[in-house]
Amino acid sequence: MFPAAGLGTRFLPATKAQPKEMLPLVDKPIIQYGIEEAAAAGIEDIVIVTGRGKNAIEDHFDVSVELETFLEARGKQDQAAEIRSISRSLAYVRQGEPLGLGHAVLTARPLVGDNAFAVILADDVIDATPGALAQMIEVFNEVDGPVLLVERVPREQISGYGVIAYEPVREGVYRVTDLVEKPKPEDAPSELAIIGRYVLTPDIFDALVEEAAAVRSGKVQGEIQLTNGLRRLLARRNVYACEIEGVRHDTGNKLGFLKAVVYFALKRPDLAGPLRAYLEAVVGGKEGPR
Ligand code: UTP
Numbered sequence: 001m002f003p004a005a006g007l008g009t010r011f012l013p014a015t016k017a018q019p020k021e022m023l024p025l026v027d028k029p030i031i032q033y034g035i036e037e038a039a040a041a042g043i044e045d046i047v048i049v050t051g052r053g054k055n056a057i058e059d060h061f062d063v064s065v066e067l068e069t070f071l072e073a074r075g076k077q078d079q080a081a082e083i084r085s086i087s088r089s090l091a092y093v094r095q096g097e098p099l100g101l102g103h104a105v106l107t108a109r110p111l112v113g114d115n116a117f118a119v120i121l122a123d124d125v126i127d128a129t130p131g132a133l134a135q136m137i138e139v140f141n142e143v144d145g146p147v148l149l150v151e152r153v154p155r156e157q158i159s160g161y162g163v164i165a166y167e168p169v170r171e172g173v174y175r176v177t178d179l180v181e182k183p184k185p186e187d188a189p190s191e192l193a194i195i196g197r198y199v200l201t202p203d204i205f206d207a208l209v210e211e212a213a214a215v216r217s218g219k220v221q222g223e224i225q226l227t228n229g230l231r232r233l234l235a236r237r238n239v240y241a242c243e244i245e246g247v248r249h250d251t252g253n254k255l256g257f258l259k260a261v262v263y264f265a266l267k268r269p270d271l272a273g274p275l276r277a278y279l280e281a282v283v284g285g286k287e288g289p290r
Pocket residue numbers: 003004005006007008009010011049095097098099100101103104121122123252
């Protein structure tokens with residue numbers, strides 16, 4: 001499940017008429033990295049939670065017979081094959097109003113049914129081998145319970161995240177004992193922050209229904225948060241977290257996005273050399289080579 005119905009306010013004005021998930025890292029939209037990660041983890045059924053102004057996502061993953069025929073007619077078989085490989089059959093569900101990530105997850109409930117499922121926040125682009133989700137599913141099969149992905153974050157940045165309190169299970173795997181949303185650095189129970197991947201069990205939905213009711217009645221202020229739903233779940237069953245090997249970029253903010261573009265461009269043999277030379281020249285205060 002890819003919740004993609006947020007408004008992307010941190011990236012305005014670029015996201016006024018264009019979903020942030022469609023901003024390209026080099027030549028691939030952000031969400032395509034996530035979809036490829038899910039496919040590599042063996043996930044076949046994908047649902048994207050969309051909202052207003054997100055049609056470009058559907059168009060991107062649609063078949064483009066015209067474009068394929070055009071490329072083939074010009075002998076560009078490789079490009080045609082690449083374009084064909086992007087299109088896949090995905091399901092879309094609309095979140096009428098952006099009432100929070102927990103609400104977005106709840107919106108896709110009818111398509112998930114009584115199955116375990118993964119939530120990918122496409123903004124968090126993770127370069128890992130094997131992919132982040134594949135590593136998490138391995139942990140999920142081992143612990144037999146929901147698994148959150150966590151990353152060690154410096155204390156001064158921790159208030160931007162949900163943070164776990166934990167007991168260690170083994171290296172890189174933890175049993176979550178509490179979850180705190182956006183704590184002050186001095187109140188954070190650890191330096192392990194929840195990042196954009198979750199492997200969940202279907203009982204999260206009932207926890208989210210309760211959370212939605214609490215928000216509606218005014219007992220809980222603000223959005224219907226997934227973290228709060230997870231907190232409710234924690235009272236009923238074991239929830240786990242894992243740290244994985246990999247490099248994460250938060251492409252939902254401008255600096256994180258720029259870093260990700262440079263990171264992925266420097267991994268491309270066709271771009272790395274000239275880009276490095278250009279960056280060195282710019283950083284050195286010289287005009288960049290043309
Ligand atoms: P963010 O916290 O990044 O919010 O949402 P946002 O609206 O996308 O972006 P900013 O903060 O305004 O710049 C985390 C994830 O949850 C989804 C977003 O699309 C993103 O993948 N989301 C959030 C929804 O699908 N629906 C919501 O109501 C809220």
